[in-house]
Amino acid sequence: MKTTIKKLLVSAVMTAGLVAGTSSADTIRLSTTVSDSSNWVKAANKFKELVEARSEGEHKVEVYANGTLVSGNDRVELEMAQAGAVDIIMKSTPWLSQLNPDFIVVSMPWIFPDTDAAMAVMDGPVGDKLSAKLESQGIRALAWGSGSFFQLYTNPGPIETVDDIAGVKIRTPGLELYLNxxxxxxxxxxxxxxAEVFSALQAGAIDGGISPIPxxxxxxxxxxxxNISMVNFSFEAIGMLASNVFWARLSDDDKALVAQAAKDAMIHQREVAASEETELARVMEASGVSIHTPSEEALAGFKAKVAPVYAEFKEKVGAELVSEVEAQVKALSH
Known part of the structure; x- marks a missing residue:
């Protein structure tokens, strides 16, 4: 596996080098592995628009979606950023937890009541602490956006109570927290x-899974x-992350310009993500999908089952960090 990733990295760096060779020294290369129809890429394009306008054309931004610079490989993309072969990348907090386990705090089941609370935490001291964890990994967090909540989609259904899901095979990301x-x-x-999920659903190898609405x-x-049950199980934030190598070559003025453009772009992304939640749910309902929101009582049944896992991971992540998030969320509700 390491040999394969190394080969992919060499190939991707060579590709990036060829691309860079046709660009000016002031070109900023932004890579993401998600589809160009994603709201992540809408943020990347907004960043491009803002940087080019505010620098009066001094800086150009090239956006590479669909993993085109990295053969679709997230690990290669990160290593390219660490090496300075690509300037900016975008990654979700569940993925970043593979770099530093503290990021699991964002994914804790039902730790956030809504997106506003989650974003307030990421914009505050906790977000600053998590961002600082990345700098030793060769990347710098410029801004955070919303990846939305994981909802439950199933063939059998609707899933109204915790009893309805007994024995149902669902695909989850490979994090131990989700599996447990x-x-x-x-x-x-x-x-x-x-990449295997759609065909597995068609073949009946799985009965559903968890993913954000978009x-x-x-x-x-x-x-x-x-069937979709709006359980708001777990949140993910999206980071716009700069290579330390790229960051070091910027002047102080350019750092301020890039950082502010990233913040403004990710605020735009949050707005797009929020509008997609409503609009895409409506589109899916119109196509025959049943969307159900469990009652508070029904959700309490889910949360009760997960409580021991929550307690276990609170200790694994660090009780102090999890308690800090819990306290901030509680303060926001008053």
Whole structure:
């Protein structure tokens, strides 16, 4: 596996070098592995627009979506950023937890009541602490956006109570937190490559999974899984991250310009993500998908099942950090 990644990295760096060779020294290369229809890329394009306008054309931004610079490989993309072969990348907090386990705090089940609370935490002291953890990894967090909450999509359904999901095979990201949580709820969690999910749904190898609404739509899972339960299980934030190598070559004025453009671009991304939540749910309903919001009582049944896993991971992540997030969320509700 390491040899394969190394080969991909060499190939990707060579590709980036060829691209850079046709650009000016003031070109900023931004790479992401997500689809060019994603709200992540809308943020990247907004960043491009802002940097080029505010620098009066001194800086150009080239956006590479769909993993075109990195053969679709997230690990290669990170290593390119660390090496300075690409200037800016975008990554979700579940993925970043592979670099530093503190990022799992963002994914804790039902730790956030809504997106506003999650973003307030990421914009505050906790977000600053998490951002600081990345600098030793060769990257710098410029700004955070919303990846939305993970919802439950299934073939059987609707899933109205925790009893309805007993024995249902659902795909989750491979994080131990997710696998343990959905096992405790009573389902049969399955970790598999995201690229395999649609065909697995069609073949009946899995009965559903967890993903944010925009991803359920853009990946067409709703064409097979006709039930969605709005459980708001776990949140993910999206980081716009700069290579330390790139950052070091910027003047102080350019650092300020790039940082502010990133913040403004990710605020735009949050607005787009929020509008997509409503609009895409409506589109899926119109195509025959049943979207159900469990009652507070029903959700309490899910949360009760997950409570031991939450307690376990609170200790693993660090009780102090998790308690800090809990306290900030509580303060926001008053």
């Amino acid at each position: 949580s959905w096992s405790s709820i009573g389902s049969v969690p399955v970790a598999m490559s995201f 991803l359920i739509y853009s990946s067409r899972f709703y064409e097979v899984s006709k």
